[in-house]
Amino acid sequence: MARIDVDLAVKTFSEHGTAAVSDAMDLLGLNGGLERLTRMSGEGTKAGPAYTLGFETVSPGVPAPAAEFIDDVPPGSVVVIANRGRTHCTVWGDILTAVAVRSGLAGTVIDGCCRDLDDIRALGYSVWSLGAYMKSGKNRVRLVTRQEPVEIGDTVVHPGDLVCADGAGAIAVPAAHVTEVTGNVLRVAGMEAAVRVDVAAGTPLREARRLHGYNQMSLRPRKAT
Incomplete structure (x- = not known):
């Protein structure tokens, strides 16, 4: 994938948001939706290449220090953390956020929880997760994969896939x-x-959709190869 493709895609996705990206993927028979994740902080649409991380639980009494990865994430990335939907402990907080802001990361997507949410919001950084909870992941979960494919719900996210996220959620x-x-x-x-322009001028929505092929476009999905 050429660099210009990534730059153009990030710009396009950021301008048009997850709904347009989802519709565009439907036309190819692709899913990509990261279900149940909700925007917890930040604003606007964010897009960037996925930097993927996978966590697993540890047995009680097994040491599992805080994961060291944030200094290696390239600017513009979206950190994608697969914590297998665990909500009893967190894998992202205010210190990671401060470094992410300094490093120019686009945002963080978590199949799990974040903590320090008030501080994250104060920093203006964008996080999507299943919720917020105060319990640390230290000695509860540990980082086991970095820059390998991860599963978020029914979607597999590979390193370098482009993630787009906004108030409606996240899609890869x-x-x-x-x-x-x-x-x-x-x-x-x-x-x-074009439909919006016609509707604003008084054209009935049904007619505006017909004129511009709204339903015809949505009825032509094909299986991606």
Whole structure:
């Protein structure tokens, strides 16, 4: 995937948001939705390459120090943490957030919980998770994979897949399909913009959709190869 494809995709996804990205993926028969994750902090649409991390539980009494990874995450990345939906302990907090802000990361997506939420919000950093809880992950879970594929619900996220997230949640676009999805996002956004213009001018929504092929576009999904 050429660098220009990534830059264009990040810009396009950030401008048009997860709904347009989801519709664009539907046209290819792709899912990518990271279900049940909710925006906890930050604002606006964020997009960037996934930096993936996987955690596992440890037995009581087994030492498991805080995970060391944040200094290695490239600027512009979205940190994707697979904590297997665990809500009894956290894998992200205010200190990680401070470093993420300093390093220019786009945001963090967690299949689990964050803590220090008030401080994270004060820093203006974007986090999506299942919720917030105060219990530390230290000596409860440990980092076992870095930059390997991870499962978030029913979606597998690979390192370098592009993640887009906003107030509606988060979605991951496979790296192999970024160029095609980007083109579809522009098609979807252009069609919807035309519908909005006609509706604002008084055209019935049904007619505006017909004129601009709204339903015809959505009825033409195909299986991605």
